[in-house]
Amino acid sequence: MQLRYILEISRNELNISNAVESLYTSQPGISKQVRKLEQELGVTIFVRNGKQLTGITPVGLHIIAVASEILEKTKAIKNIAQEFKGSTVGTLSIGTTHNQARYVLPTVIRQFMARFPGIKLNIHQGTPSQIAEEAAKGIVDMAISTEAIDQNEKLVVFPCSEWSRCILVPHGHPLSTADAITLEDLSAYPIVTYVAGFTGRSFIDKAFDKQQIHPQVVLAAADADVIKTYVRLGLGVGIVASMAYDPLADSDLVALDAAHLFGVSVTKIGLRRDLFLREYMYEFIRLISPALTKEIIEQAMGKGSHEEIEDLGGEDTEEE
Secondary structure, eight states: OHHHHHHHHHHTTTOHHHHHHHHTSOHHHHHHHHHHHHHHHTSOOEEEETTEEEEEOHHHHHHHHHHHHHHHHHHHHHHHHHHHTTOOOEEEEEEEOHHIIIIIHHHHHHHHHHHOTTEEEEEEEOOHHHHHHHHHHTSSSEEEESSSGGGOTTEEEEEEEEEOEEEEEETTOGGGGOSSOOHHHHHTSEEEEEOTTSTTHHHHHHHHHHTTOOOEEEEEESOHHHHHHHHHTTSOEEEEEGGGOOTTTTTTEEEEEOHHHHOOEEEEEEEETTOOOOHHHHHHHHHHOTTOOHHHHHHHHTOSSOOBOGGGSOOOOOOO
16 A cells, blocks of 8 residues: 555645545655655655655656556456456546547447446547556556557557548538638638647648648637637637537538548557456447457467557547
C-alpha cells in the first residue's frame, strides 16, 4: 500500500488531496505511511517545504519508477489468477478522447456490458498524448484515439476503424447547396473546427497549406458539440468528424462530405506491450474491430519492436 501511496502522489503532481480521493483514504494516513516508508528505506522520496510537498528527490524518482513496475506486475498476477479461475469479475480501464467516448464507444460499451455484467468499466478522457502516456504507465488498459498513441514506444498499436470529416452549415447557407465544395470555397468563410492536436486537425491544416490557402479559423475547440453550437450561432462554417453529426439531433444543420478535401483518418488502439489481456479485454477490442482477432493481437504483442499492424489500416498518424 505504501508503494501505491507514493505512486498516486506522483501521478497527482504532488497534490495529496487529489491522491486521497483516488485512494479513498485520509490525508494523515497517506502522510504517515509515506514517512514510514522513507524511514524504512533510509532515504527521502519527496522534497518538502513544511508540510507541503514541493518535489521528488533523485532517488525518489527511481523508487517511484520501480514501484510502478511492481504494482503493474502485481496487477498482472491477479489478472492471471482470475483468468485461470474462469472468473468474469474484473475491471477494464479505457483511455480515450471526447469524440470516441461520445460518438463511437457507446454502442460497443452497451454490447460489452450486456455480455460481461460483472466487469467494472472505467473511462478516462484526455488528450491523445495524455491517454497514450496513461496506457504506457499502466493507468489504463488501453488507449483509443487517432493521434499520438503510435508515437509511444511502450505501446503496440492496432488500427481499428477509418473515419472522415464533414462540413457543417445551417440550412440556407450558400454552401448548403454546392455540388462539390473546394478548399477555395471554404476559405471564403470563417471556420470553426478542432484545436490543434485533436481529431486530425493537422490534416485540415496540411490540406490548406498544400494549396497555399490561408483559412480564417475563428474558433477552435476540442469538443464537436461546442463546434456545432457556434456554427448554429452563425460564427462560421464547421469542420468536424463525420461521426459527430447526428441526422436527428442535428437536423438544423446540413452535413456535407469532406473526405475528398481532407482524406480518411484511422482510429487506433494502443496496448502496453507487457499487458496481460484477459478474455473480456480481447472481446472488447473485437467489438471495436472484428478484424483484430486474439491471434493477431497475441502475435503483435510478442514482437520485440514498436510497430503498427499496417495491413489492417491506413498510414494516418494523427490523434483523435
